[in-house]
Amino acid sequence: MKISFAEPALPDKGAVVVLVAEGRKLSPAAKDLDGKAKGAVTRAIKASRFEGEKGQSLEIVAPAGTALDRAILAGIGKDFGELEQQALGGNAVGKLISSGSAAATVIVDTGARDLAAAAANVALGAQLASYRFDRYRTKEEKKDKPTLKSVTVCVAGAAKARRAWGPMGKVADGVFFTRDLVSEPGNVIYPESLAAEARTLTKLGVGVEVFDVKKMEKLGMGALLGVGQGSAHDSRMVVMRWDGAAKAKKAVAFVGKGVTFDSGGISIKPGPGMEEMKWDMGGAGTVIGLMKALAGRKARVNAVGLVGLVENMPDGKAQRPGDIVKSMSGQTIEIHNTDAEGRLVLADVLWYCQDRFKPQFIVDLATLTGAIVVSLGNEHAGLFSNDDKLAEKLTAAGLATGEKVWRMPLDEAYDKLIKTDAADMKNIGGRGAGSITAAQFLQRFVNKTPWAHLDIAGVAWSKDAKPTAPKGATGFGVRLLDRFAADNYEK
Numbered sequence: 001m002k003i004s005f006a007e008p009a010l011p012d013k014g015a016v017v018v019l020v021a022e023g024r025k026l027s028p029a030a031k032d033l034d035g036k037a038k039g040a041v042t043r044a045i046k047a048s049r050f051e052g053e054k055g056q057s058l059e060i061v062a063p064a065g066t067a068l069d070r071a072i073l074a075g076i077g078k079d080f081g082e083l084e085q086q087a088l089g090g091n092a093v094g095k096l097i098s099s100g101s102a103a104a105t106v107i108v109d110t111g112a113r114d115l116a117a118a119a120a121n122v123a124l125g126a127q128l129a130s131y132r133f134d135r136y137r138t139k140e141e142k143k144d145k146p147t148l149k150s151v152t153v154c155v156a157g158a159a160k161a162r163r164a165w166g167p168m169g170k171v172a173d174g175v176f177f178t179r180d181l182v183s184e185p186g187n188v189i190y191p192e193s194l195a196a197e198a199r200t201l202t203k204l205g206v207g208v209e210v211f212d213v214k215k216m217e218k219l220g221m222g223a224l225l226g227v228g229q230g231s232a233h234d235s236r237m238v239v240m241r242w243d244g245a246a247k248a249k250k251a252v253a254f255v256g257k258g259v260t261f262d263s264g265g266i267s268i269k270p271g272p273g274m275e276e277m278k279w280d281m282g283g284a285g286t287v288i289g290l291m292k293a294l295a296g297r298k299a300r301v302n303a304v305g306l307v308g309l310v311e312n313m314p315d316g317k318a319q320r321p322g323d324i325v326k327s328m329s330g331q332t333i334e335i336h337n338t339d340a341e342g343r344l345v346l347a348d349v350l351w352y353c354q355d356r357f358k359p360q361f362i363v364d365l366a367t368l369t370g371a372i373v374v375s376l377g378n379e380h381a382g383l384f385s386n387d388d389k390l391a392e393k394l395t396a397a398g399l400a401t402g403e404k405v406w407r408m409p410l411d412e413a414y415d416k417l418i419k420t421d422a423a424d425m426k427n428i429g430g431r432g433a434g435s436i437t438a439a440q441f442l443q444r445f446v447n448k449t450p451w452a453h454l455d456i457a458g459v460a461w462s463k464d465a466k467p468t469a470p471k472g473a474t475g476f477g478v479r480l481l482d483r484f485a486a487d488n489y490e491k
């Protein structure tokens with residue numbers, strides 16, 4: 001969808017969105033429209049329960065005295081902050097995308113001190129809501145086809161809004177890339193093809209290195225390789241580098257779990273819902289989309305993104321429960337359940353990351369445990385960290401972007417739960433605290449590096465639409481970590 005900015009003016013065609021504050025207080029543009037439309041706005045409000053509360057909207061089709069398709073009155077409530085501005089843009093697009101209108105104009109002329117910034121946020125929400133993954137729908141019902149092609153955001157000081165939008169549009173590109181990668185099925189996205197997608201970032205100036213099985217064998221990555229050995233698709237690890245700051249500056253590091261399909265392996269998963277495990281590469285998808293965002297907006301930071309890519313399949317060559325593997329760190333792991341594979345992949349990638357880059361910190365993302373969905377549902381990602389400052393910064397970035405995280409505990413007592421007689425550790429704990437024992441496992445591979453782990457199993461995919469994320473792949477984490485980097489590491 002095309003986004004543009006212009007000075008405030010009522011359009012004479014298409015759809016228009018005007019703002020109304022709580023208590024039915026019309027914005028200047030809403031008043032203007034009311035005048036042109038012979039009082040249709042005031043009458044429509046009177047005839048409805050629309051109060052101008054945030055999230056509320058009222059549609060007037062073909063308002064009298066105008067050639068408009070429709071006008072939408074959008075409530076801004078009392079405090080029209082960043083997230084409300086984005087939600088307003090998103091809700092408007094949600095209403096208009098298959099409405100029949102091809103062009104929409106949103107007039108941002110009230111509710112915020114910095115209207116240009118508000119307009120850019122409205123644009124971001126609009127763009128994020130316009131995402132669709134419909135590559136494989138060949139017989140779409142005509143009534144479902146999107147009609148909306150462009151959104152113009154009108155604001156006094158359009159040039160300033162356009163400048164603010166520049167980097168935000170690049171972040172939206174990163175989110176879309178993640179959503180695409182996560183939505184693609186397992187027969188299209190497998191380790192080699194996902195590595196090829198990551199490679200496309202070289203166009204943006206990202207350095208991309210792909211490690212094949214031989215190279216990983218040389219490094220001693222027995223934990224990662226064990227997971228992939230039952231698949232017809234060979235495993236890969238991808239290292240991406242964006243150098244946006246001075247050479248001497250230590251890198252910030254992001255690591256993602258990229259299980260392109262998780263059947264569970266020999267500890268095979270039950271059939272119902274298994275198709276969802278195509279998005280078990282969500283952590284990797286986010287790291288790749290994040291690198292795209294950072295490079296796209298030329299972030300002044302040195303960032304590395306590492307993803308471990310495997311397919312977890314049952315086969316004659318597959319890893320067995322009871323097998324003992326040796327990780328790159330030298331630590332040995334007894335496999336008690338081949339479905340607890342994400343931590344095995346991350347073990348080697350985390351170790352490699354801290355060993356090679358000595359980064360300021362590592363944040364990893366993984367659709368790691370079903371247990372985190374039991375704990376936090378679909379509202380927060382689980383956050384685990386060995387560093388309070390890092391945890392605080394991530395929490396703040398979560399609140400600022402609406403991609404919220406909730407801190408969970410780490411503790412010596414939980415670490416004991418992954419002890420075993422035959423090796424240094426086993427890959428599952430007991431029945432309780434499944435997300436925590438998984439995080440304790442990861443912690444054994446970060447050495448002393450400040451580290452945070454985001455368990456995104458509950459938030460990488462959504463069964464229902466949100467204002468700025470249609471249902472399906474959400475791209476969770478791209479905006480969170482982009483903001484986290486911008487607010488803390490680019491000054």
Ligand code: BES
Pocket residue numbers: 262280337339340341342367368369370371428429434457458
């Ligand atoms: N990829 C799954 C976790 C998952 C479950 C993600 C549901 C999204 C939705 C992970 O590899 C897994 O299978 N974890 C097991 C761990 C168990 C065997 C200790 C789980 O959560 O059941």
Ligand code: MN
Pocket residue numbers: 262264338339340341342
């Ligand atoms: Mn699994």
Ligand code: ZN
Pocket residue numbers: 259262280339341342367368
């Ligand atoms: Zn998995």
